[in-house]
Amino acid sequence: QGQLIESGGGLVQAGGSLRLSCAAPGRTIFAVVMAWFRQAPGKEREFVSAISWSGDSRSYEDSVKGRFTISRDNAKKMMYLQMHSLKPEDTAVYYCAAYVSSSSVLSTRGDEYHYWGQGTQVTVSS
Numbered sequence: 001q002g003q004l005i006e007s008g009g010g011l012v013q014a015g016g017s018l019r020l021s022c023a024a025p026g027r028t029i030f031a032v033v034m035a036w037f038r039q040a041p042g043k044e045r046e047f048v049s050a051i052s053w054s055g056d057s058r059s060y061e062d063s064v065k066g067r068f069t070i071s072r073d074n075a076k077k078m079m080y081l082q083m084h085s086l087k088p089e090d091t092a093v094y095y096c097a098a099y100v101s102s103s104s105v106l107s108t109r110g111d112e113y114h115y116w117g118q119g120t121q122v123t124v125s126s
Contacts (some may be wrong), residue, residue, distance in 0.1 A: 004096045009018075009120030012086055018122060020081040022096030031102040032078045034072060037110055038092035038122075048094070049081060050106040057104035086124045093119040 008020040022034065027096075035050035043118060049060045049070040053119055072079040097113035107113070 003115045004098060004117035006094065006096045006120040009094060009122045011123045011125065014088055014124055014126050015084050015087060016124070017084045018086065020083065020094055020096075020120060020122070022079040022081075022117060024077040024079075024098070029076060031100060032098045033101045033103075033106055034096065034098045035106070035108075036070065036081050037095045037097055037113075037115060038090075039095070039119075040089075040092040043092075043099045045095070045110055047108040047110070050108065052078065052104050052106060053102055054104075057106060059106045061106065062108070066070045083122075085105075086122075088126045091120050091122060091124050095119045 005023045012018055022072055029075055031053045033052055036048040037045050038048050050067055051058050051072050052071045053071055067084050069082040083099060088109040096117040098115040099113045
């Protein structure tokens, strides 16, 4: 906890856009898979998207495909989630997570991620 720092959350109307950022100050993100998870009130935490250390491999949860884009800038130790066409059901706390791996196979399981941020709230109004 606390080794990753999210920002960019906020309140937006349905159909709007937000860009989330995840910073990893003080640690290398080379050979590290990074991902976004989210947790809505009263619901289990769920996988949203992940990206390999090289950026060549990406995966998305079905409900966000075509609307969300994950990216990273290893030189800046940053990861991003560009979210378009937001829906009220996207409302949740969004968490940045990471684990060490140079594989292009990306885990969607939260228990395989060793590093987590504190989360940033995204609220989409209808």
